[in-house]
Amino acid sequence: MLTLKASTQGMEKIRYAREQKGLAIEDEEWLYLASTVLDSEKDWKKMKCFANGVSLTTFRRFLYGTKVIKAAAFRAFCEVLELNWEEIIEHDNENPVESPFYIERKSIEKPKSLEEILYEEIQKPGSFTRIKAPEQMGKTWLLEKGLGFAIAQGYKTVKLDFRLADSTIFSDYDSFLQWICLLVSEDLDLEDKIDEYWKKMYGSNKNCTRYFQNYLLSNINIPMVFGLDNVDLIFEKPEIFNNFGKLIRYWYDQARSTDHIGEIWKKIRFVIVHSTEVYRTMDINSSPLGGVGLTLEPTDFQLEQVLSLAQQYRLNWNAEDVNKLMMLIGGNPALVRKALDSAAQQNLDVEELLKSAATESGVFRDHLGRHLHNLRKSPELASAFFKCVCSVEPVDIDSQLAFKLHRMGLVKLVDNCVTPSCNLYRQYFSSRLGL
Known part of the structure; x- marks a missing residue:
């Protein structure tokens, strides 16, 4: 069965288009509209059901960039958002887990690649890894590589992207934690039992801890890698971040315990992704997560790496050509990849690419x-x-x-x-x- 997935750039277009429509993620209007795209002869609202392959779970997978079971549903959701699905999908060479175009980057401090270090950390019970860099430096790709490695090890994986949280989710801490619990339950294919575990008198962090400890983690017998992407969005909400940071720190500390509770929390391995905007509001080292785990910082590509990538694209470029390109765009991974991809597709040499690069008609427009x-x-x-x-x-x-x-x-x-x-x-x- 054909499955489709949104690329990283496609997800940005999806997010922007959804915001322009002004509908909340949980609004069933999305599902009725997609159902109408698939079969316009039926009155889906009157029938109070959706077309085959359309569901809230499928819509969330579409938004998250995870595979949609049916390609028809993917195309329908794109049409609802007035997007060209061919411009949204991830092509084979865009998948960092499988792509021959993926470039590993060495650690500044260790004689290993960032990927190798991340793989080692993922295999450590109760580990915590932070991936930190400005936008479009390959943080999400590195996270995806880690999740792909975890799947190959037979682990469970959950990826939570905070860009998908509506403003209403961030307005109330209890709703924020319940949103997380709901999405993790779905990714683990477990029934939603929030009402059963949520007791008002316990408080939000205690309730969330009970849900993870007594239900989610107790129902899996293998490690789970929990990827949290775009965490900056909660850095900007100090009240939520301080409480959530304390919660994650508590879970991390629980995994250090030697009792049976510690064994439960050792199943989880955190990988959080954020940019440097954290410093705009607070110092990460003085936050509840200060000093926790290991930090990986993706850096710019070097000339040798860009030259190697150009060869992967089968471009007849030499070191001088690559140096000309890097004099304009540096080693920014997103810009390098866009330049080489466009040069390969449009059969451009370096001079042709650079001539219009900084204009509205250039490849970076x-x-x-x-x-x-x-x-x-x-x-x-x-x-x-x-x-x-x-x-x-x-x-x-x-x-x-x-x-x-x-x-x-x-x-x-x-x-x-x-x-x-x-x-x-x-x-x-x-x-x-x-x-």
């Missing part, structure tokens, strides 16, 4: 357009970045704005100052933000 859209939503941020791209020297800007721009991947930190992370941004935004 979607990437640059998204950043421009986000910057224009925040005039203060746009002004700070304009100051940065117009200066040949690193500039000193407000620290919160600096870390926001760093989180977006637009700047590099130089002591207390910032500088554009690549010349592409300097060329494009110095003209566009100045209009």
Whole structure:
């Protein structure tokens, strides 16, 4: 049976389109609309049911980027969001677990790749690994590699992306934890028993702990890797993060115990993914999760890695060609991959690619357009970045704005100052933000 999955960029388009529609994830209107796409002759609302292959679980899998059982449902959900499904799907070379185009990166501190270190940590009972870097540095791909490794070991895996939480979920801590419990139950193919385990007098963290300990973890007899992606979104909600951080820290400490409770919590292995925006509101080291586990930081590609990747794309490029490309975009994984993918598909040489790179007709137009859209939503941020791209020297800007721009991947930190992370941004935004 054909299955389809959204790519990382596709998930961004899905999220934006869903927000524009203004419907909550749990709203059954999505399901009725998708059912109508599949069979318009039936009045699904009147029948109070959905088309074959359409369900809330399937819709969540569509949003999460996990495989949808039926391709028809995937296409139907895309049509409901007014998206071209062919621009959303993940192609074979976009899957980091299977792709020959995936480049491993060495650890700065250890003579091993980040992937090897992550695999080792995943095999440790009760482990906690943090993947930290600005946007589009390959954090989610590294998480996916870890989850793929875990599946190969016969482990259970759960991936929770906080981008899928509606604002209503973040407005109440109890609802936030119940949302997590519900999604983890679904991923483990376990029945929702939140009402059975949730007792008002216990408090939110105790209730969530009981649900995981006495129900979820007690119903699996193999390790479970729990991946939490885009955790920055709860860093921005200090009350939720402080409570949730204490909860995760408690679970981590429980796994250090030698009694039977400790054995239950040893089944879980955390991998959390976040950018550096955490520093905008708090210091991770002084948070409830400070000092917990191991931190992995994906870095830019080096020239040799980009040259190797170009060869994988069967481009007839030499080191000089690659160096010209990197003079413009640096080693940013997302930009490198987009450049090589476009060059291979459109049969472009380096000079042709670079000629229009910083324009609206260039291969980076979607990437640059998204950043421009986000910057224009925040005039203060746009002004700070304009100051940065117009200066040949690193500039000193407000620290919160600096870390926001760093989180977006637009700047590099130089002591207390910032500088554009690549010349592409300097060329494009110095003209566009100045209009």
